[in-house]
Amino acid sequence: MQGLVLKDLGRRFGDFDAVKDVNIELQPGEFLSLLGPSGCGKTTTLRMIAGFLAPTSGSIILDGVEVSSARGSVPPEKRGMSMIFQSYAIWPNMTVAQNVAFGLNLRKLDKAEVRRRAGEMLEAVRLSHLADRYPSELSGGQQQRVALARALVIRPKLLLLDEPLSNLDASLREDMRFEIKRIHDEFRITSVYVTHDQSEAMVTSDRIAVINHGKVEQIDTPFEIYTRPTTRFVAGFIGRTNQVTGKRGTGSVAFSGFALPGDLFTGAGAEVFISIRPQSLHLSAAEPATDNLLKLRGRIKERAFLGETWDYVFVTDSGLELRIVARPHEIYALGAEVWATAARDQIVQIH
Numbered sequence: 001m002q003g004l005v006l007k008d009l010g011r012r013f014g015d016f017d018a019v020k021d022v023n024i025e026l027q028p029g030e031f032l033s034l035l036g037p038s039g040c041g042k043t044t045t046l047r048m049i050a051g052f053l054a055p056t057s058g059s060i061i062l063d064g065v066e067v068s069s070a071r072g073s074v075p076p077e078k079r080g081m082s083m084i085f086q087s088y089a090i091w092p093n094m095t096v097a098q099n100v101a102f103g104l105n106l107r108k109l110d111k112a113e114v115r116r117r118a119g120e121m122l123e124a125v126r127l128s129h130l131a132d133r134y135p136s137e138l139s140g141g142q143q144q145r146v147a148l149a150r151a152l153v154i155r156p157k158l159l160l161l162d163e164p165l166s167n168l169d170a171s172l173r174e175d176m177r178f179e180i181k182r183i184h185d186e187f188r189i190t191s192v193y194v195t196h197d198q199s200e201a202m203v204t205s206d207r208i209a210v211i212n213h214g215k216v217e218q219i220d221t222p223f224e225i226y227t228r229p230t231t232r233f234v235a236g237f238i239g240r241t242n243q244v245t246g247k248r249g250t251g252s253v254a255f256s257g258f259a260l261p262g263d264l265f266t267g268a269g270a271e272v273f274i275s276i277r278p279q280s281l282h283l284s285a286a287e288p289a290t291d292n293l294l295k296l297r298g299r300i301k302e303r304a305f306l307g308e309t310w311d312y313v314f315v316t317d318s319g320l321e322l323r324i325v326a327r328p329h330e331i332y333a334l335g336a337e338v339w340a341t342a343a344r345d346q347i348v349q350i351h
Contacts, residue, residue: 003028003190004049004158008058010214011044018044020214022058029188031181033201036211037237043162045211046194050083050160051076062157082151083160086167088143090135090150097122097131099146103154121153124186125179141172145179152187159191165200177203198238202226210234227277228348235275235350242281242322243350246272257318258296265349273350278325280346283312283332284339293344296320300336314340 004026011019019041026032034042047053049060051073060068067074082103090099101118109117122128125145135143144164151159161180165173181204184191195201201208202222209219210233218225218234229235235243246255252262253272265272276294288295301321302313310326324340332338 002061002064003030004192005061006045006049006058007061009045009048009055009060010057011041011048011053012056017214019048022211022214022216024209024216024219026190026192028190031184031191031193031204031206033193033195033205033208034211035195035198035201035208035238037196040211041214042194042196042211044214046160046162046192049158049192050081051079080157081160082154082156082158083162084144084147084151084164086163088135088147088167090143090146092135095132095134096127096138096146099135100149100153102150107154117153121149124152124183125149139172140168141176141179144168144176148180148183152183152189156189159189161191161193163195164193165195165197173197173200180204210237212237229275229350232273232350235348240278240323242276242278244274244276244320246274248272256320257316258294260293260347264344264347267349267351275348275350276322276342276346278311278323281314281322281324281340281342283314283324283326283330284341285332285336287339288341290341292341294340294342294347296322296340298338298340300332300334300338303332303334314338316340 006022006024009019009022010017022045034045036042044053048055048068051068054073055068055070057070059066062079067079091102097118100121101114104114104117122131125148127142127145127149130138130142165176168176177200193204205222207219207221208225210217210225212233218230225234226238229238232243235241244255246253248262248270252259253265296316298314298316300312301315304311308328310328310330312324312326312332314322314324322340
């Protein structure tokens with residue numbers, strides 16, 4: 001089985017390239033998130049995969065069969081896919097059990113088989129006790145689980161999710177992230193998830209494709225995307241980071257108030273860009289006796305207590321501002337003179 005392949009995929013609207021030269025391969029059972037800001041092309045990509053939009057270039061291949069290209073497309077209903085939308089789109093006049101069984105009844109399965117499979121799916125999404133209720137009697141999270149069960153019960157080749165948690169409040173969204181992950185781990189259905197929420201993508205995904213202006217900037221595991229961003233956009237979009245620019249010299253790269261050995265960096269351009277995550281920097285009142293690569297002296301300019309962490313703005317003697325996240329007991333007063341250090345492996349070159 002080949003899973004899903006997007007090959008040189010593109011979609012143009014007039015003179016505007018909403019999606020351009022997207023190349024992605026999903027293995028069977030893999031969960032991929034398309035992550036990016038509004039208008040980046042992620043939903044257009046999902047709609048092409050679903051068959052709602054035809055590509056203007058490239059192709060979409062599912063299990064070795066081309067389902068979309070500029071030459072023609074297989075209709076959505078013949079692709080063997082299920083899709084979950086931002087609105088739950090469950091039938092208000094049907095009970096939970098009837099909603100879940102809807103796709104099975106359309107396929108004219110035996111009634112006993114329909115009951116068995118629908119019952120198993122209700123167990124999987126923990127809704128068996130609500131089988132006879134109507135959607136109006138359910139919470140938002142419960143309605144979303146009904147939509148998920150209805151999509152999965154037909155055993156689709158591919159599950160598509162279009163920002164399915166956007167209508168839920170913050171606490172429910174957090175719960176449902178883990179619920180979607182749990183259900184995917186149980187059924188291992190190949191899935192493509194569209195979101196602009198980084199936390200959703202980090203929790204649910206095997207891999208994340210970060211999209212910007214219609215192009216994939218980076219595709220990798222959540223850990224690699226966060227710790228080893230390959231572009232300035234990815235470094236700035238995924239979480240918070242300190243981006244610092246340096247100039248190449250003879251044997252070293254000069255940054256604002258400090259220098260690093262030149263052999264740490266690849267490429268030959270005059271400028272070097274690095275990313276240092278706020279939690280990778282550590283504060284101390286006394287000058288540390290350390291072999292850490294980066295050691296800076298400065299003061300605390302701003303601070304905010306967030307309960308689980310302190311959020312500091314640290315200013316070096318040369319005027320460079322860095323954000324630093326510290327543990328609750330690491331308390332430094334405004335204006336306090338402190339030292340900041342970062343280990344060598346926490347300084348990442350970006351392009």
